[in-house]
Amino acid sequence: MEYFLHVAVLVLIYAILSISYNLLMGFTALFSLAHAAMYGIGAYASTLLALQLGLNIWASLVAAVLITAASGAVIGIPALRVRSHYLVVLSFGFQMVIYSLMMNLVSFTGGEGGIIGIPKISIFGLALRAKWQALLCIGLITALILWIALRWGQSPFGRVLKAIRDDEEATRALGKNVVSAKVIVFMISGALAAVAGSLYAHYIGFINPFTFTLNESVFILAMVVFGGSGNFYGSILGALVLVAVPELLRFVRGFSEAIAGPFRHILYGLMLMAMMRFRPQGLIGEYKAPKPVPLDRLPSEHENTSTADPEKGYWTALPSRSTAPSGVHERKGAPVTETFLMEAHGLSKHFGGILAVNELSIGLRQGRITGLIGPNGAGKTTFFNLVTGFFPPDRGKVLLRGKDITALPPHLKTRLGMARTFQELRLFPHMTVLDTVLVARPKQKGENFALALWPFSPEEGQNRQEALSCLEFVGLASKRDELTENLSYAEQKLLSLARLLATGAELLLLDEPTSGLDPNSISRILHLIETLPAQGKTICIVEHNLDVMRHIADWVCFLAEGRMLAEGIPEDIFADKTLADIYFGGG
Amino acid sequence: MELFAQLATIGIILGSLYALFAVSWGVIFKVTKTFHFAHGIVFTIGAYACLIFTNYLRIPLILSALLAVAVSSLAGVAIELLTYRPLRRILSTPLAILISSLGTLIVVENFIALVMGSDIKPITGFHPKAIFVGPVAFTSIQLTIVIISLLLVVGLIWFLYRTRTGRILQAVASNPEMAEVVGIDAPKVFLLAFAIGSALIGVAGVLSLLEKGANPYMGTMAVLIGAIAVIMGGVESIPGGAVSGFILGVAINLSVIRIPSEWQYAIAFGIVIVLIILRPEGILAQKTR
Numbered sequence: 001m002e003y004f005l006h007v008a009v010l011v012l013i014y015a016i017l018s019i020s021y022n023l024l025m026g027f028t029a030l031f032s033l034a035h036a037a038m039y040g041i042g043a044y045a046s047t048l049l050a051l052q053l054g055l056n057i058w059a060s061l062v063a064a065v066l067i068t069a070a071s072g073a074v075i076g077i078p079a080l081r082v083r084s085h086y087l088v089v090l091s092f093g094f095q096m097v098i099y100s101l102m103m104n105l106v107s108f109t110g111g112e113g114g115i116i117g118i119p120k121i122s123i124f125g126l127a128l129r130a131k132w133q134a135l136l137c138i139g140l141i142t143a144l145i146l147w148i149a150l151r152w153g154q155s156p157f158g159r160v161l162k163a164i165r166d167d168e169e170a171t172r173a174l175g176k177n178v179v180s181a182k183v184i185v186f187m188i189s190g191a192l193a194a195v196a197g198s199l200y201a202h203y204i205g206f207i208n209p210f211t212f213t214l215n216e217s218v219f220i221l222a223m224v225v226f227g228g229s230g231n232f233y234g235s236i237l238g239a240l241v242l243v244a245v246p247e248l249l250r251f252v253r254g255f256s257e258a259i260a261g262p263f264r265h266i267l268y269g270l271m272l273m274a275m276m277r278f279r280p281q282g283l284i285g286e287y288k289a290p291k292p293v294p295l296d297r298l299p300s301e302h303e304n305t306s307t308a309d310p311e312k313g314y315w316t317a318l319p320s321r322s323t324a325p326s327g328v329h330e331r332k333g334a335p336v337t338e339t340f341l342m343e344a345h346g347l348s349k350h351f352g353g354i355l356a357v358n359e360l361s362i363g364l365r366q367g368r369i370t371g372l373i374g375p376n377g378a379g380k381t382t383f384f385n386l387v388t389g390f391f392p393p394d395r396g397k398v399l400l401r402g403k404d405i406t407a408l409p410p411h412l413k414t415r416l417g418m419a420r421t422f423q424e425l426r427l428f429p430h431m432t433v434l435d436t437v438l439v440a441r442p443k444q445k446g447e448n449f450a451l452a453l454w455p456f457s458p459e460e461g462q463n464r465q466e467a468l469s470c471l472e473f474v475g476l477a478s479k480r481d482e483l484t485e486n487l488s489y490a491e492q493k494l495l496s497l498a499r500l501l502a503t504g505a506e507l508l509l510l511d512e513p514t515s516g517l518d519p520n521s522i523s524r525i526l527h528l529i530e531t532l533p534a535q536g537k538t539i540c541i542v543e544h545n546l547d548v549m550r551h552i553a554d555w556v557c558f559l560a561e562g563r564m565l566a567e568g569i570p571e572d573i574f575a576d577k578t579l580a581d582i583y584f585g586g587g
Numbered sequence: 588m589e590l591f592a593q594l595a596t597i598g599i600i601l602g603s604l605y606a607l608f609a610v611s612w613g614v615i616f617k618v619t620k621t622f623h624f625a626h627g628i629v630f631t632i633g634a635y636a637c638l639i640f641t642n643y644l645r646i647p648l649i650l651s652a653l654l655a656v657a658v659s660s661l662a663g664v665a666i667e668l669l670t671y672r673p674l675r676r677i678l679s680t681p682l683a684i685l686i687s688s689l690g691t692l693i694v695v696e697n698f699i700a701l702v703m704g705s706d707i708k709p710i711t712g713f714h715p716k717a718i719f720v721g722p723v724a725f726t727s728i729q730l731t732i733v734i735i736s737l738l739l740v741v742g743l744i745w746f747l748y749r750t751r752t753g754r755i756l757q758a759v760a761s762n763p764e765m766a767e768v769v770g771i772d773a774p775k776v777f778l779l780a781f782a783i784g785s786a787l788i789g790v791a792g793v794l795s796l797l798e799k800g801a802n803p804y805m806g807t808m809a810v811l812i813g814a815i816a817v818i819m820g821g822v823e824s825i826p827g828g829a830v831s832g833f834i835l836g837v838a839i840n841l842s843v844i845r846i847p848s849e850w851q852y853a854i855a856f857g858i859v860i861v862l863i864i865l866r867p868e869g870i871l872a873q874k875t876r
Contacts (some may be wrong), residue, residue: 272690
């Protein structure tokens with residue numbers, strides 16, 4: 001009986017470890033080989049504080065958690081600057097350094113021999129001597145940690161982590177501070193691992209470095225992979241199966257430790273391979289299959305609202321704009337001003353020896369649709385990257401509402417009201433359609449990991465409403481519980497527009513919103529874009545399709561080789577024979 | 588001074604081997620973008636194949652070594668075909684491929700431990716000669732390690748930058764889609780990268796066996812050292828990886844002059860962490876932007 005209680009305690013401690021590792025790997029796709037090091041730092045810190053300073057074990061635990069969180073930042077901060085494969089190497093180095101410290105700082109850690117006589121868990125001076133008491137106490141702490149993790153997972157904070165996992169750049173473009181989110185997830189994941197380490201030390205009463213090896217990091221990884229990444233119940237299941245089953249193998253006769261050790265590892269390894277091949281989401285995946293929507297509730301908005309005749313092409317369905325007088329089109333309901341919402345002055349950018357953008361100055365008029373056209377390599381997308389801060393310009397300035405924002409990082413520019421889409425969409429394939437839009441909502445208090453714990457915030461409901469109305473606007477409300485990767489290409493293009501609108505930004509930069517679409521879908525998207533100025537939006541659109549430009553743009557800028565060759569109303573630009581020759585490469 | 592010369596010699600031996608770890612891992616990583624953990628097991632397979640051929644099948648050592656290199660090359664190709672290719676086909680994330688690769692490493696190394704035992708196994712009937720040059724002593728096998736490793740490293744770099752096939756590998760490395768457009772069979776080139784990288788790490792496995800014997804878990808350190816060197820050298824640059832690997836080996840040994848040997852790995856990895864933080868584009872890379 002005692003033995004089973006002991007196994008149960010171990011399962012709980014590993015459950016905490018795999019929950020904390022799930023935050024890193026399952027939610028944020030940060031692959032670290034140093035989780036055992038975090039576990040070890042927690043165990044050693046708590047032990048040393050209790051033994052050397054005579055702290056109460058709970059005070060040691062809290063201090064150990066803080067120390068480990070700070071160590072988490074040591075991996076987290078460099079991880080920001082480097083790409084994912086660097087993190088493997090970086091975290092491995094960290095694991096080796098910590099292990100080496102445990103082995104070699106003999107006067108503190110006791111070296112290989114470890115530390116004995118660690119004070120047992122006690123409450124108000126009453127030591128929990130019986131196994132069942134320890135089990136109960138550790139069980140309560142595990143339950144608390146599970147609750148915290150679940151709150152994080154469901155909160156806007158968890159949503160940002162998943163968005164980073166699916167596409168870091170796109171998350172930045174939505175105005176999220178990816179840098180701080182990554183450091184924080186390393187810190188809180190380390191902090192939770194430290195709780196496990198501290199509990200382990202005070203429960204067993206003895207620690208040595210061999211508990212906190214690279215193999216242990218892999219063991220924790222295996223639990224998360226098996227149970228389910230992005231699902232904390234999965235982590236508990238993973239801990240239960242991977243800790244309890246090998247313990248049961250002890251009762252099989254003729255299974256000496258010399259054979260059982262490698263045998264167990266072969267099973268873990270095979271499990272890792274099989275899961276990746278056949279069930280990469282783990283036993284309990286992140287999302288349940290979406291509930292089927294009852295037929296009577298299915299809106300009809302979705303299919304073929306366009307009246308376009310495919311024979312004649314999409315432009316027949318578009319409202320004629322030829323009645324507009326020369327000069328800039330008047331648009332009903334739009335605040336007609338001729339002030340520039342955004343101005344770029346003299347932007348230049350080199351890539352190696354190529355001058356991608358050369359002294360380019362463009363102004364975007366408030367409430368207008370400005371189109372950028374030009375042959376491939378004209379610098380249109382580079383212009384977007386420069387103004388949104390994805391690349392720093394070599395020279396030049398970007399003004400938004402007259403203020404110089406050139407040096408701001410992308411996420412701050414988005415927060416000031418300038419957001420973009422990407423040619424290659426960069427949606428979040430493993431998030432639901434609704435979450436993809438919801439994550440884009442600005443100023444969510446729940447994105448702060450501490451505020452995320454408060455379960456009764458009214459903002460989540462409001463943001464859901466806003467996100468749903470963005471989905472309704474593009475006609476995807478009925479797909480809200482689908483995974484984004486399951487949408488058709490046309491639907492993904494619409495979703496990319498909905499996500500952009502959800503940012504609430506006033507200036508929208510659209511990079512080829514209609515490319516690769518069939519005529520019906522093009523006409524549908526154009527209808528949507530045309531209504532945006534009436535909602536107070538200013539638009540800049542890059543497009544190869546000249547018919548689209550002719551119908552939608554109020555003002556067209558013609559770029560070639562990184563310079564502006566001409567600008568004017570579409571009629572004038574498209575009537576210019578020289579420009580047409582440049583565009584079509586004729587002579 | 589004598590101590591310095593001796594430590595530097597051992598450092599050069601280790602550094603040559605590390606350079607071989609780096610280029611063999613680097614050519615696979617650069618071309619296929621796979622974080623190939625299981626490269627470590629190919630190293631171990633090379634060592635054990637040579638051990639079995641020589642100790643149990645009584646095949647002459649040189650022939651055993653050549654066969655072992657062929658076995659390693661095939662093992663690497665098999666890992667690509669059986670593990671990575673099916674995953675790429677179902678559009679797995681890089682993380683999934685990395686985890687699967689780690690799984691492959693764990694399965695095979697423990698399988699070897701089950702069958703062969705987990706103790707260190709030396710090759711029998713092989714006695715390297717001691718060579719003395721002034722105050723410095725080393726063995727004939729250590730000299731062989733340096734010569735063969737450096738020849739292979741230089742040979743690979745020559746192959747990649749100076750031959751037509753090498754340029755095809757580079758083309759796939761920089762843009763697989765574009766390479767396919769101009770008629771290069773990218774999956775075949777992936778196989779070639781695995782075959783070359785695996786043969787090279789197989790040579791390293793055989794050389795390590797001859798120097799220190801084989802144990803089932805020798806591969807983990809080899810692959811991680813290789814990956815560290817490649818990343819320190821800048822992932823785009825195979826010569827950069829070779830130089831970093833070499834420097835890493837020499838530095839770890841020379842550090843013993845000033846610091847106790849049990850600390851050398853902690854300090855080496857500490858320095859690696861700092862370098863990666865300070866120069867994420869690689870220590871030898873020029874800033875391109």
